Amino acid sequence: MKPFAFAALAATALTLSACGDNLGAAKPLNVVSGHVVMGATPDRPAVGYFRVQGGPQPVQLVAVTTDLAQRVEMHESLRENGVMTMKPITSADVPAKGELVFKQGGKHLMIWGINGAAVRAGKLPMAFVFTNNNNERILFDMVIKPAEGAAAGSEAAMDHDAMGHGEDKGEDKAAADAAKQ
Numbered sequence: 001m002k003p004f005a006f007a008a009l010a011a012t013a014l015t016l017s018a019c020g021d022n023l024g025a026a027k028p029l030n031v032v033s034g035h036v037v038m039g040a041t042p043d044r045p046a047v048g049y050f051r052v053q054g055g056p057q058p059v060q061l062v063a064v065t066t067d068l069a070q071r072v073e074m075h076e077s078l079r080e081n082g083v084m085t086m087k088p089i090t091s092a093d094v095p096a097k098g099e100l101v102f103k104q105g106g107k108h109l110m111i112w113g114i115n116g117a118a119v120r121a122g123k124l125p126m127a128f129v130f131t132n133n134n135n136e137r138i139l140f141d142m143v144i145k146p147a148e149g150a151a152a153g154s155e156a157a158m159d160h161d162a163m164g165h166g167e168d169k170g171e172d173k174a175a176a177d178a179a180k181q
């Protein structure tokens with residue numbers, strides 16, 4: 001093959017692959033939105049909600065962390081025998097080209113002891129850790145919102161310390177919340 005012909009072919013291949021990438025429009029794995037709602041009182045945990053856009057491959061979200069809070073847990077709210085309960089989860093699936101949503105009444109973050117400076121700044125920088133690429137970490141600043149008016153059924157309205165441990169007080173409250181719906 002003559003050098004000129006080789007160069008021409010290589011250029012064609014480059015053009016095609018660039019074009020293919022554009023047409024494929026494969027969206028990358030990413031955190032696209034998210035916010036934190038403060039607890040009704042300072043000793044109550046805040047809750048976090050967010051949306052993850054799935055990439056070309058299915059992955060799992062295995063942790064959400066921050067340096068500016070004492071503790072973060074992933075939870076899932078469930079209705080069992082008419083009673084809302086919640087339990088910690090260790091991972092959540094992000095389907096390929098789909099999405100993972102943490103929202104009120106479903107999967108959510110519980111966040112204890114958010115740093116006062118972060119609250120005043122109105123944002124909490126968080127790292128989302130996934131199973132792909134040796135635990136890819138995606139950073140996202142969660143907007144911090146004040147406590148809601150303790151809406152029935154919201155995680156903020158629940159007694160998280162009692163949830164899932166069979167304590168009577170929390171379950172009675174959850175049952176009362178469930179009955180209102």
Ligand SMILES: [Cu+2]
Nearest residue numbers: 075086110155
């Ligand atoms: Cu919870």
